[in-house]
Structure formats: C-alpha cells, structure tokens
Amino acid sequence: MQAIKEHLAKQLTDEQIRELHRKAGVMQVEEAKRIEAESQARQKKRMQTQEQCKDVVYRTRNERECQAAHSTLWMLSVEEPRSREQIFEDLLLGLCNFAGPDRKRLLQMNCLPPDSPFLPAR
Numbered sequence: 001m002q003a004i005k006e007h008l009a010k011q012l013t014d015e016q017i018r019e020l021h022r023k024a025g026v027m028q029v030e031e032a033k034r035i036e037a038e039s040q041a042r043q044k045k046r047m048q049t050q051e052q053c054k055d056v057v058y059r060t061r062n063e064r065e066c067q068a069a070h071s072t073l074w075m076l077s078v079e080e081p082r083s084r085e086q087i088f089e090d091l092l093l094g095l096c097n098f099a100g101p102d103r104k105r106l107l108q109m110n111c112l113p114p115d116s117p118f119l120p121a122r
Contacts, residue, residue, distance in 0.1 A: 035080070
C-alpha cells in the first residue's frame, strides 16, 4: 500500500496534495456532524419508543420493538467518523483502493510505477 501511495503522490503537485488534505479535513467535519445527527435521531426515536412502551397495550402489541428499545445492543451500531488522515488516504488512493492485490490490474490502473517490484500487501 505504501508503494501505491508514494507513486500516486509523486504524480501530484504539492498544492494538489495540500488541497486533498484540506478537503479531507472538511469532509471529516461533515462526516462527524452527519454521524452525530444520525446518532441523536436514533436516540430520540429510542426514547420515544421507550415512552410508548410504558403503555401496556402498545407494549403487548409491539413486544420486540419495546425489548429492542430497552436493549443496550443499539449502541453497537454506532458509526465512528473516519479520521482526517483516513479520508485523505482514501482521496489520494482513489480507484486504486478498489484494485485489489492484483499487480497487473494495479499497473493497468497506474496505481504502481511500471518498474515496481512490489506486490502490495493488504
């Protein structure tokens, strides 16, 4: 992976690399805000469901929903925002992220220099 990053970075100007890093910072803030908003919406829905489940009629008709609303398992689905550096690397690698370990494909996609002896480790 390091050989791929180095090869791709050498194809960019200093300013392009700085711009990718700046863009990664903006994207990280946006991603963190989106994840926080989604988390708050889930928590609000969970609290509303817990309130509804206090009613015996609702609880009887929606037993699984009420059990889920009181479970701590909902916390396992919380998404963590990627770091600025993770986003920067994804932006730098672009489609090379999806090329897999196939050296021929990496060379065809210009993810490695033609004379590269490296077979990327994944």
